[in-house]
Amino acid sequence: MGETSGFLGRPGGERLAWRRVAGAGPAAVWLGGFRSDMAGTKAQALADRALARGRAYLRFDYFGHGESSGDFRQGTVTRWREDALAAIDELTDGGDLVLVGSSMGGWLASLVALARPDRIRALVLIAPAADFTARLIEPGLDAAARAALAADGVWLRPSGYGDPDPITRSLLEDGARWSILPGPVPIEVPVRILQGGQDPDVPWPHALELAQAIKGSDVVFSLIKDGDHRLSRPQDIARLIGAVEEVGG
Template structure:
């Protein structure tokens, strides 16, 4: 099946970009990471798998990300959670499998708790719940900038510095889910790199242990990094998604 695309209008006038493959359910829904977009290698690998196997698949960009409208600096966990729920409500029917990468693992968990009756399973790649509190190290000069301006330009190994707002940090605390219990009963598969510099494997394991679900498989890829986008990593991701869809 070919992939279609469009924009989902939000009540405040912003628009979320999406792409969809029609096919058999459950619908696989991709939830990307912080400052990532739906054109990344993992999202693309799943699109190709969906087309080849006749599976329903939806990917989208959050507010302020990728092809969607909005100012990234104004984004919050509340807003991105609402984006995910809007996609579920308006672009999917029936059961869904949520596939969340990094921050997307947090958003997927929050969405699963909001609509548990629709969740077939979750597949999480280097999940980063509570990252605004537990994983984001802010140096003294960052705290000074946040206090003075409400925003800190955080250096990045992946490109230009990017804005971290005080509102993002304050809002993130509202949605903390660790150490649990995390009220998700559906099957969960977690893929985690042992050499991930952004999400320590112990953090992802804490999520696995906090889940109420008894059907949880935690896979440590010892030499894996944060992105887990090597060919063998993409094969593991597709295999995990195919397993929970079966």
Template sequence: MSERSGFLERPGGARLAWRKVDGRGPTVVWLGGFKSDMAGTKAQALADWALARGRAYVRFDYFGHGESSGDFRDGTITRWREDALAVLDALVDGEAVLVGSSMGGWIACLAAMAAPARVKAMVLVAPAPDFTEKLMKPEIPPEGLADLARDGVWLRPSEYGEPYPITRALLEDGARWSILEAQEVPIAAPVRILQGGEDPDVPWAHALQLAQALKGPDVVFTLVRDGDHRLSRPQDIARLLAAVDEAVS
């Protein structure tokens, strides 16, 4: 058994890069974070898990991320949600277990709300629903607001590499996809959430708010007290794989 790769053609000539392990379902689908890609530690660990267990697995890069085409600055929550749904339609047979990290947790929720019959369960790592409105926008400094007003883009410093371009279009579009404003997030599938207590990007209380809002009764929230945002240490990966094992069973 091996992992194969390809590109999914999207409207406007965009191409989404993907990698797939054929195996027993439900298919585990990796949904990465903001400015992340499918070559990261957790995504690769899941590929190794799928190959070892004979499980179906799909990972991909959103528009403007990793190996996919497009300018990151042109990306929006709308577009990345559509990417996830296109991958479900084109590359997944039957039910899926959505594994979303950070922004990918938000995209996973949006995909599950759009196609509930396709989602068997979800495993979310430091999920960041509504992050553009609730986590990012309040922290934009005055000079950043001035840049957005003047140029439509602000270069946000990042601990993980080069500054991230944050566009006015991303912020405005993200506000339209808010899910935490409602009293209930209409997802009935089982959900497992792994959250670091020392996460500087997604406060544990934010992830807990999602856990409390989910409609389904089968929700487990695990706080890794000394965990960071990435949760990519060996012990964190072990927790992730255990949660995915439970979700696919």
């Protein structure tokens, strides 16, 4: 049947773009990172794998990301969590899910697992940025950044991936509502974490803290010593697919 696509209506007239592969479950669900989209290398590799092997797979763009509608600057962790919950509730068949979360998507995957524990078979997390607003952004705010947030409600953070990242005061304030560290995090399904040792955005000790905070015993943390944040090299993609298959996705 190939991959189908469409838009999911959301409150306020917004629309979430999605793509879906019908196949055997448990379905893998891609949760992307901050300012990334469902057309990225890892998300596409998982789609190609689902098509080749007849596996169920869903990917989507959060509000203000990729092909979805909305102003990114109005996005918050609350809103993106709600998007993820709506996507799995309305676009999957009710069976078990393997959540595959990258960077911010690792935090959101954890929040979704806490909200829908009966649906989740396992988590596969790539450089999971749990609590990134409070733990990874706020400690690095200098006087100029704090002044911009106070005066304008937004700070344009330089990015190594293109245009600056708009960091809003509402994003930082809202993120505190969803803090899961230092734990314990009551997730007891199998969890696989892939983390680059040369990641400048999510240092490996931060990802390891999440691994240690998760209550379940079947948690495997894989440090890819020469890996970066994206972990999109062919060997990294192979590890990702292997982890998804190991947990049944």
